[in-house]
Amino acid sequence: MVSVTNAQxxxxxxxxxxIDMELFRVHLARSAQQxxxxxxxxxxxxxxxxxLIGGDVGPGETFTVIDLFGDDAGDERNLEExxxxxxxxxxxxxxxxxxxxxxxLPVVVQDYSEKIVDHAAHGxxxxxxxxxxxxxxxVVKDIAATxxxxxxxxxxxxxxYRSAHTPGVSAAVWEARESGLRPIAVSxxxxxxxxxxxxxxxxxxxxxxxxxxxxxxxxxxxADDVVRVFGGYGSAEPVWLxxxxxxxxxxxxxxxxxxxxxxxxxxxxxxxx
Numbered sequence: 460m461v462s463v464t465n466a467q468x469x470x471x472x473x474x475x476x477x478i479d480m481e482l483f484r485v486h487l488a489r490s491a492q493q494x495x496x497x498x499x500x501x502x503x504x505x506x507x508x509x510x511l512i513g514g515d516v517g518p519g520e521t522f523t524v525i526d527l528f529g530d531d532a533g534d535e536r537n538l539e540e541x542x543x544x545x546x547x548x549x550x551x552x553x554x555x556x557x558x559x560x561x562x563x564l565p566v567v568v569q570d571y572s573e574k575i576v577d578h579a580a581h582g583x584x585x586x587x588x589x590x591x592x593x594x595x596x597x598v599v600k601d602i603a604a605t606x607x608x609x610x611x612x613x614x615x616x617x618x619x620y621r622s623a624h625t626p627g628v629s630a631a632v633w634e635a636r637e638s639g640l641r642p643i644a645v646s647x648x649x650x651x652x653x654x655x656x657x658x659x660x661x662x663x664x665x666x667x668x669x670x671x672x673x674x675x676x677x678x679x680x681x682a683d684d685v686v687r688v689f690g691g692y693g694s695a696e697p698v699w700l701x702x703x704x705x706x707x708x709x710x711x712x713x714x715x716x717x718x719x720x721x722x723x724x725x726x727x728x729x730x731x732x
Contacts, residue, residue, distance in 0.1 A: 496585030
């Protein structure tokens with residue numbers, strides 16, 4: 460296991476805000492306290508969140524990632540989404556980014572995200588991140604696959620659960636409450652939940668956030684107390700996101716990341732008095 464810093468993750472192209480990096484760490488750590496278990500990510504893009512998850516893989520645990528990596532999307536709407544939003548996604552680029560921070564790759568599967576059930580153990584996973592198709596019918600399948608993978612106390616993270624351009628994710632996620640899904644916490648972009656007892660995770664989030672730079676408030680959803688975490692540096696979507704066409708956002712994000720990296724490495728110059 461090679462832990463990675465937020466700065467190392469931030470240098471990779473894509474979207475993964477500091478507030479969620481910290482929430483990932485909280486849920487990964489708490490799930491590990493429940494005992495060893497496997498990890499999975501459905502939809503990896505260029506590896507930004509996968510590299511952080513990979514840093515938490517312990518002895519005897521397996522981390523499996525799955526993505527089409529540019530393969531045939533199967534239906535016209537899914538193809539259109541992939542072409543518009545992820546034109547430069549390749550397996551080689553993902554693997555290069557991951558190897559840049561970890562010497563060994565996770566189990567990499569090139570297939571439809573719901574096919575994870577054919578490649579990863581059932582009932583053993585402590586943490587699963589869903590960030591694949593945003594289309595309702597596909598998200599429903601991803602949720603069913605994730606429930607098959609998770610152990611009873613495992614945690615699932617949903618990306619884009621409330622974005623205006625992803626209503627299918629919102630519908631599928633909230634429908635899953637009918638099957639017993641219980642929300643734990645929400646950020647501006649991601650929702651954290653479990654089909655088990657959310658209390659240990661809720662306590663872990665509250666213990667962390669009270670001493671963090673972030674603010675929080677409590678919301679009651681049915682029988683569950685849900686923590687909303689917000690504020691702090693880098694917690695919101697970038698200001699440019701609403702103004703950039705979805706198909707151009709990955710390239711724009713990569714350019715912003717490159718400029719940020721250049722300015723970090725640029726030596727300061729003394730100013731003569």
